Amino acid sequence: NAGVTQTPKFQVLKTGQSMTLQCAQDMNHNSMYWYRQDPGMGLRLIYYSASEGTTDKGEVPNGYNVSRLNKREFSLRLESAAPSQTSVYFCASSESTAGKNIQYFGAGTRLSVL
Amino acid sequence: DQQVKQNSPSLSVQEGRISILNCDYTNSMFDYFLWYKKYPAEGPTFLISISSIKDKNEDGRFTVFLNKSAKHLSLHIVPSQPGDSAVYFCAASVLDTGTASKLTFGTGTRLQVTL
Numbered sequence A: 001n002a003g004v005t006q007t008p009k010f011q012v013l014k015t016g017q018s019m020t021l022q023c024a025q026d027m028n029h030n031s032m033y034w035y036r037q038d039p040g041m042g043l044r045l046i047y048y049s050a051s052e053g054t055t056d057k058g059e060v061p062n063g064y065n066v067s068r069l070n071k072r073e074f075s076l077r078l079e080s081a082a083p084s085q086t087s088v089y090f091c092a093s094s095e096s097t098a099g100k101n102i103q104y105f106g107a108g109t110r111l112s113v114l
Numbered sequence B: 001d002q003q004v005k006q007n008s009p010s011l012s013v014q015e016g017r018i019s020i021l022n023c024d025y026t027n028s029m030f031d032y033f034l035w036y037k038k039y040p041a042e043g044p045t046f047l048i049s050i051s052s053i054k055d056k057n058e059d060g061r062f063t064v065f066l067n068k069s070a071k072h073l074s075l076h077i078v079p080s081q082p083g084d085s086a087v088y089f090c091a092a093s094v095l096d097t098g099t100a101s102k103l104t105f106g107t108g109t110r111l112q113v114t115l
Helices: none
Strands: A006-008 A008-014 A018-024 A031-038 A042-049 A066-067 A076-078 A085-096 A109-113 B010-016 B019-025 B034-036 B045-051 B055-058 B062-067 B073-078 B085-093 B109-114
Touching: A006 A085, A006 B019, A008 A018, A018 A031, A018 A085, A018 A109, A031 A076, A042 A066, A042 A076, A066 B010, A066 B085, A076 A085, B019 B034, B019 B085, B019 B109, B034 B062, B045 B055, B045 B073, B073 B085
Parallel strands: A008 A109, B010 B109
Antiparallel strands: A006 A018, A018 A076, A031 A042, A031 A085, A066 A076, A085 A109, B019 B073, B034 B045, B034 B085, B055 B062, B062 B073, B085 B109
């Protein structure tokens, strides 16, 4: 079982470049999430999609856009990367956002913006 | 404003002993709590959870205790094993908000189990 798959695993960008982080889940989950993890900050929610066709901002959405392409896929786009976006990005999914919300995470994308 | 706090960035415990990881929260609306475990270069994996109607939940070597009046929960690992060495995240949410229930994570505690 693949679970939650993120691509790429590593990426180096120059300031101002754009890129899209891809995420796919094979657990037939309705809800998907994007987090970033920075040293000493824990995981912070960037955007989430409660169900196919809906997206909402999380705690730190500035500088990012998302697309829920279908039930399986949820992508995160950086339109103009900044050094402050250097981080490890995790995608997660859960059956729903309601109730006992156990989220399953991908292995992460380590992004460096120079 | 950090609503979920893990004040110990790291903890070292000998193999076979008890590991106790602590977590404090400030939002009294939180009523569901989870612990996640994270190895290097991997994503967090769900470990154990507890809802606010309970004060203890046990799963094998792992037990979570909840003290609602103190807004404090702890994860006990007995006995600790070298494979338990990882970063542990505490997370909290509000059930039945009528809107999306989101997890708020703490900053993590790195546990090292030594031989």
